[in-house]
Amino acid sequence: MQNIKNKNASEWRRKLVRFVTLEDSKSWKLLFYPGRWILLLLTMVPTVYALWLSLYSYNLAKANRREFVFLKNFADVLTDSRFWGAFSVTAKFTICSLLIELVLGMLIAHCLTKKIYGKELVQIIIILPMIMTPVVVGLIWKMFYDAEFGIISYYFQALTGGSLNILGNSSTSLLGLIIVDVWEWTPYVALILLAGMQALPAEPYEAVQVDGATGFQTFRYLTLPLLKPSISVAVMFRFMDLFKWMDTIYIMTGGGPGTSTETLSYYAYMNNFKFLEVGYAAAMCLVMLVVVLIICNTIGKKVLLKGE
Amino acid sequence: MGLKAKRRLTTTITNIFIWCCAFVCAYPIWWMISTAFKDRVDAFAVPPTYLFTPKTDNFAAVLSSGNFMSAYKNSLIISISTCLLALLLGIPMAYALARFKVPNKSKTMMWLLSTKMAPAILIAVPYYIIYQKIGMTGTYIGMIMVYLIFNLAFTVWMLKGFIESVPGELNEAARVEGASRLKAFFKVEVPLMKGGIAATAILCFITVWNEFLLALVLTSSRTQTTPVAIQNFISFEGIRWGEIAAAGVLVAAPAVILGVAVRKYLITGLTMGAVK
Numbered sequence: 001m002q003n004i005k006n007k008n009a010s011e012w013r014r015k016l017v018r019f020v021t022l023e024d025s026k027s028w029k030l031l032f033y034p035g036r037w038i039l040l041l042l043t044m045v046p047t048v049y050a051l052w053l054s055l056y057s058y059n060l061a062k063a064n065r066r067e068f069v070f071l072k073n074f075a076d077v078l079t080d081s082r083f084w085g086a087f088s089v090t091a092k093f094t095i096c097s098l099l100i101e102l103v104l105g106m107l108i109a110h111c112l113t114k115k116i117y118g119k120e121l122v123q124i125i126i127i128l129p130m131i132m133t134p135v136v137v138g139l140i141w142k143m144f145y146d147a148e149f150g151i152i153s154y155y156f157q158a159l160t161g162g163s164l165n166i167l168g169n170s171s172t173s174l175l176g177l178i179i180v181d182v183w184e185w186t187p188y189v190a191l192i193l194l195a196g197m198q199a200l201p202a203e204p205y206e207a208v209q210v211d212g213a214t215g216f217q218t219f220r221y222l223t224l225p226l227l228k229p230s231i232s233v234a235v236m237f238r239f240m241d242l243f244k245w246m247d248t249i250y251i252m253t254g255g256g257p258g259t260s261t262e263t264l265s266y267y268a269y270m271n272n273f274k275f276l277e278v279g280y281a282a283a284m285c286l287v288m289l290v291v292v293l294i295i296c297n298t299i300g301k302k303v304l305l306k307g308e
Numbered sequence: 309m310g311l312k313a314k315r316r317l318t319t320t321i322t323n324i325f326i327w328c329c330a331f332v333c334a335y336p337i338w339w340m341i342s343t344a345f346k347d348r349v350d351a352f353a354v355p356p357t358y359l360f361t362p363k364t365d366n367f368a369a370v371l372s373s374g375n376f377m378s379a380y381k382n383s384l385i386i387s388i389s390t391c392l393l394a395l396l397l398g399i400p401m402a403y404a405l406a407r408f409k410v411p412n413k414s415k416t417m418m419w420l421l422s423t424k425m426a427p428a429i430l431i432a433v434p435y436y437i438i439y440q441k442i443g444m445t446g447t448y449i450g451m452i453m454v455y456l457i458f459n460l461a462f463t464v465w466m467l468k469g470f471i472e473s474v475p476g477e478l479n480e481a482a483r484v485e486g487a488s489r490l491k492a493f494f495k496v497e498v499p500l501m502k503g504g505i506a507a508t509a510i511l512c513f514i515t516v517w518n519e520f521l522l523a524l525v526l527t528s529s530r531t532q533t534t535p536v537a538i539q540n541f542i543s544f545e546g547i548r549w550g551e552i553a554a555a556g557v558l559v560a561a562p563a564v565i566l567g568v569a570v571r572k573y574l575i576t577g578l579t580m581g582a583v584k
Contacts, residue, residue, distance in 0.1 A: 046430075140336045155355075233583055246521060
């Protein structure tokens with residue numbers, strides 16, 4: 001009896017040691033579960049809470065008057081003209097920035113495959129904008145655009161004689177923000193595409209050279225299709241950032257003048273922290289979450305999980 | 309025009325174009341640094357003066373502002389803690405996903421990705437109210453928890469790639485010699501991916517260091533981080549450009565220096581390992 005007990009105990013001990021030293025095929029649970037449960041808790045709690053909040057008409061300023069309204073907030077979001085205005089600003093901003101960054105990035109990446117004097121130094125300089133603190137970037141450009149003391153307004157006036165107040169004018173303010181984003185993120189797109197270009201196979205290029213294809217034809221019918229995976233990576237990651245983008249807006253325009261630079265993130269921020277309409281803000285956030293999840297699960301899967 | 313001349317012309321044009329781009333990237337940064345060293349008169353001069361006697365008054369003003377220096381300390385505490393915690397939880401998760409048969413692996417990876425990609429405002433709204441209710445607004449631990457959401461997913465994606473790039477046979481070889489899998493991990497994989505782990509940690513640090521929205525709504529004046537504190541220089545008597553520039557240099561410097569140090573891994577990191 002004693003013997004069996006001892007045997008059992010030592011069997012247990014052996015199993016435990018195997019489990020802890022990762023020899024067991026179930027050892028992944030030990031490695032995986034702590035992080036997963038913490039992350040699940042940290043993400044599920046706010047999501048569930050937001051879901052609950054979104055069913056109430058709840059203004060923080062009148063905290064005692066919380067009223068269950070079921071799906072009314074969602075209906076309100078979808079019929080709110082300011083929401084659709086923010087949606088269109090987000091769409092304009094995203095599409096314009098993305099297109100400019102892709103074209104310019106492609107050009108820069110192409111040039112970087114050629115012989116460049118001081119290439120190492122160039123590659124260090126062009127990563128500076130993307131690692132700079134976004135708030136600092138916003139402040140620098142705000143000073144550049146300043147109608148009175150900004151150098152952009154100064155040189156514009158020196159060249160054309162007209163005055164320029166990019167951020168103070170609702171027809172140009174979004175353009176001003178697009179320029180900042182292009183400055184900050186074109187190098188990022190360029191470097192993604194450069195990595196793709198450097199991995200291109202040499203044989204097809206030798207073949208088309210023999211056939212006497214022009215530079216443009218080579219680019220259009222060979223490079224572009226071969227680069228598709230890199231382009232999708234760049235588009236996806238830029239899209240995700242542009243969609244949620246708001247640091248620079250907060251610093252530079254505060255959504256204005258009027259609502260000319262108010263994006264979805266910024267409008268949600270205003271609802272929650274300025275108008276204190278928490279229930280409504282939560283509903284808006286959930287609508288945005290659905291959009292992100294759909295995109296993430298369709299494009300993201302294709303782009304990032306090759307063969308898994 | 310001969311072929312050689314044509315080629316030389318192309319090289320010249322490419323070089324001019326690339327250096328113009330580099331100039332455009334560098335100019336705003338150079339401008340900030342030079343403004344930081346200017347006095348009030350030079351800082352507001354239009355057109356900007358390119359020759360001036362550098363003065364360190366702005367830096368002295370920033371460094372003597374207790375508010376800003378405590379924000380610097382807060383930023384360091386929050387960034388470094390998040391970074392360490394993300395590695396502590398992330399390395400085992402990444403190892404499990406890279407080397408074990410974890411059920412629903414691709415679903416798990418997509419779930420991790422979606423936590424990283426969710427707009428920060430989604431986290432900010434519920435956490436703001438939760439923290440208000442349980443009294444966690446303006447605590448370090450509260451900030452570290454929300455930053456962990458973004459950075460744990462990133463750490464796992466990044467490190468999984470690095471672990472997979474170490475051939476499994478090396479681990480097997482060490483185990484044949486009697487080492488356990490755990491020991492083999494520290495003896496074989498860790499030394500080979502030291503650079504990768506360091507890069508992951510640094511990118512994690514930069515992300516937290518640069519983050520603004522969550523810091524804006526979830527910190528109190530006591531735990532404010534630098535991106536929020538820098539706005540204190542925008543006062544009622546107007547914006548103090550010189551001091552903002554000096555503060556900007558101090559805020560951006562750690563991110564820029566560390567970012568340049570790991571530039572080999574920068575694009576890999578910013579694309580969650582999709583670009584090698």
